[in-house]
Amino acid sequence: MAVRLYHLTSRLYVPVGWGVRKLADGAGSGAGAGGGTGGSIRDAGGALGKRAVAQEEQYFRKLEREQMEKLRKELHDSPSLSREAKLNAYLDRICSHEEHIRDHQQEADFHRNLALTHQAKLEYHENQIHQHQAAVAKLQDEIRKFGA
Structure with missing residues (x-):
């Protein structure tokens, strides 16, 4: 099974099918223009809103690291991957x-x-x-x- 990686953001390479979450600009500064809100703390803005955004981003970075580590382990341990697929993964x-x-x-x-x-x-x-x-x-x- 070859895993094909796609570059979706400037910080994340993910296999096809994994979702990517995008934060709005100025997150934590109040209600966004997307129709939905980030919750009462984020809507209020100020330091608490920015802290909530920072915690949320930290959570997603941790989740991203865990997913990447799992993927790397699969790539490293998988004997069925071709040499080219492994090289592509390293290049990515x-x-x-x-x-x-x-x-x-x-x-x-x-x-x-x-x-x-x-x-x-x-x-x-x-x-x-x-x-x-x-x-x-x-x-x-x-x-x-x-x-x-």
């Missing part, structure tokens, strides 16, 4: 890892840019603090002149 896994690498590189770049932006804003605000401290000191000197 390599592609999956390469996609994960690209995703993590994009996230790392985003956070590097965010850190640079925050550093620039920090320097701006520190400069503003110094300017206001100098203005306060100057005004205090003026007050002292009135008292003298």
Whole structure:
């Protein structure tokens, strides 16, 4: 029995017949536009809604890992699979890892840019603090002149 893998999402390779769940954009930020809702916690939005989405995504990632591990074990243990099928399975896994690498590189770049932006804003605000401290000191000197 040869197992044919199909690439359905950027993170998941699944055999034909397995379902894939897609979350709406902005999940956890309130009721979605799809007609259905994600439940009262997700509808409310805010931190609890985002936490619920994170837990849900964690559950599906765990389920995905378990399914992939089961599939890998079947591929590895199956003597009936041809050499070509095993090589294709390994190539699919390599592609999956390469996609994960690209995703993590994009996230790392985003956070590097965010850190640079925050550093620039920090320097701006520190400069503003110094300017206001100098203005306060100057005004205090003026007050002292009135008292003298």
